[in-house]
Amino acid sequence: MGDGREEAASSDAAERLAAVCTHLEAIREDLRGGPGGDEGPVEDVLTTARNGGDVASTLAVLHAVLQADGDPQGLDGYTDHASATRGLRPAGISSARAELVYLCPAGRCARHWWPQAAASVPHCAISGSMLRRERL
Numbered sequence: 578m579g580d581g582r583e584e585a586a587s588s589d590a591a592e593r594l595a596a597v598c599t600h601l602e603a604i605r606e607d608l609r610g611g612p613g614g615d616e617g618p619v620e621d622v623l624t625t626a627r628n629g630g631d632v633a634s635t636l637a638v639l640h641a642v643l644q645a646d647g648d649p650q651g652l653d654g655y656t657d658h659a660s661a662t663r664g665l666r667p668a669g670i671s672s673a674r675a676e677l678v679y680l681c682p683a684g685r686c687a688r689h690w691w692p693q694a695a696a697s698v699p700h701c702a703i704s705g706s707m708l709r710r711e712r713l
C-alpha cells in the first residue's frame with residue numbers, strides 16, 4: 578500500500594491529459610482568447626507528454642491559466658466525457674456486442690473513442706498518430 582495515492586494522482590493526470598487530447602482545439606482557442614493570449618501552457622503539456630516526462634505539473638499550470646482566463650472549472654471543465662466513461666465500459670453498452678474502442682496510441686492519456694459511422698478515427702493530439710483499435 579502507500580502508493581494508492583500516487584496511482585490516483587496519475588490516473589487524474591491521465592484524465593486531464595485525455596481532456597487535452599480530445600479538446601485541444603477548444604483549449605487553444607480558450608488560451609488565445611485569454612489575457613495571456615498564447616498557447617504556451619498547452620504546448621508545454623504536449624511537449625512534456627511527447628517526451629515521456631511528468632505531465633502533472635504542466636497540467637496544473639494549464640489548469641491554473643484556464644482558471645485565470647475566467648473559466649472557474651479550468652481543465653476539469655473538459656474532462657466530463659472522460660470521467661463519465663471511467664472504466665472504459667459506460668453504462669448502457671452491452672458486453673454481448675463485440676465492442677471496438679479506439680485508445681490513445683501512446684497510452685499516455687485516458688482518451689478513448691467509440692467508432693461512429695461516417696466519422697473517421699481521430700488522431701491523438703500528443704503522438705499525432707491515429708488512435709489504436711482495441712477489442713473490449
Ligand SMILES: [Zn+2]
Nearest residue numbers: 598681686701
Ligand atoms: Zn492521446
